[in-house]
Amino acid sequence: xxxxxxxxxxxxxxxxxxxxxxxxxxxxxxxxxxxxxxxxxxxxxxxxxxxxxxxxxxxxxxxxxxxxxxxxxxxxxxxxxxxxxxxxxxxxxxxxxxxxxxxxxxxxxxxxxxxxxxxxxxxxxxxxxxxxxxxxxxxxxxxxxxxxxxxxxxxxxxxxxxxxxxxxxxxxxxxxxxxxxxxxxxxxxxxxxxxxxxxxxxxxxxxxxxxxxxxxxxxxxxxxxxxxxxxxxxxxxxxxxxxxxxxxxxxxxxxxxxxxxxxxxxxxxxxxxxxxxxxxxxxxxxxxxxxxxxxxxxxxxxxxx
Numbered sequence: 384x385x386x387x388x389x390x391x392x393x394x395x396x397x398x399x400x401x402x403x404x405x406x407x408x409x410x411x412x413x414x415x416x417x418x419x420x421x422x423x424x425x426x427x428x429x430x431x432x433x434x435x436x437x438x439x440x441x442x443x444x445x446x447x448x449x450x451x452x453x454x455x456x457x458x459x460x461x462x463x464x465x466x467x468x469x470x471x472x473x474x475x476x477x478x479x480x481x482x483x484x485x486x487x488x489x490x491x492x493x494x495x496x497x498x499x500x501x502x503x504x505x506x507x508x509x510x511x512x513x514x515x516x517x518x519x520x521x522x523x524x525x526x527x528x529x530x531x532x533x534x535x536x537x538x539x540x541x542x543x544x545x546x547x548x549x550x551x552x553x554x555x556x557x558x559x560x561x562x563x564x565x566x567x568x569x570x571x572x573x574x575x576x577x578x579x580x581x582x583x584x585x586x587x588x589x590x591x592x593x594x595x596x597x598x599x600x601x602x603x604x605x606x607x608x609x610x611x612x613x614x615x616x617x618x619x620x621x622x623x624x625x626x627x628x629x630x631x632x633x634x635x636x637x638x639x640x641x642x643x644x645x646x647x648x649x650x651x652x653x654x655x656x657x658x659x660x661x662x663x664x665x666x667x668x669x670x671x672x673x674x675x676x677x678x679x680x681x682x683x684x685x686x687x688x
Contacts, residue, residue, distance in 0.1 A: 470515060555647070
């Protein structure tokens with residue numbers, strides 16, 4: 384399980400959207416990849432070229448076993464927002480990584496972090512993980528992405544976009560966001576795993592353009608060839624809908640990001656400079672219109688129900 388550079392990669396959350404994108408890209412590049420997932424992955428969902436292992440981040444022994452022989456690791460936390468539980472996850476990863484002599488660990492915070500402490504577990508649990516990893520001494524790079532474009536290519540947004548021309552999302556219409564695709568996230572994480580001179584850095588990353596809600600709707604209108612209107616959802620409404628899919632606790636955690644954004648603080652927090660991302664990591668970010676045009680939006684049309 385070693386590539387030509389002697390690197391052996393461990394990707395946490397490899398059965399999910401974000402970790403899966405990282406694991407696939409590493410495998411496509413010919414690297415030896417081990418994926419760690421909480422649930423057993425069926426053959427229909429397995430990622431080609433990735434050796435999957437099942438385990439729980441709360442199980443220190445399972446985490447240590449996953450790190451055996453590993454030189455580089457990519458971490459994203461699951462949708463868990465209990466402070467004590469998340470800190471246990473972080474300590475287990477940190478201790479195992481240090482014991483394994485990992486050369487680089489990239490932590491995807493999965494959100495930007497406000498400069499001040501907030502009452503929201505969505506931020507503060509992730510901030511705690513960052514601190515635990517740094518204090519452990521593991522060679523660390525932290526990436527803080529904004530909101531994902533892929534959230535819009537979903538059963539919750541796709542039909543409304545295609546059939547009704549409505550782009551509904553729980554962010555204020557005037558807030559600029561550097562929407563990022565999972566593909567570009569993976570490119571950023573993989574670059575951070577290998578680039579020299581990044582150790583110890585925190586990278587605020589984002590997509591190719593920072594746009595307001597109406598500007599994002601206009602990009603969809605151009606790509607889809609129809610009028611599209613932006614609708615700023617109430618975070619409470621968003622939380623209620625998400626809770627039906629991921630459970631109330633996880634939904635409350637995620638919704639905290641949008642509740643904070645609705646308060647209007649740090650208006651540029653989600654608008655990372657794309658040029659800085661591209662130059663620091665040596666990657667090309669996908670323009671929003673290009674990403675939209677590449678998705679098979681027709682699958683959400685009512686005629687396909």
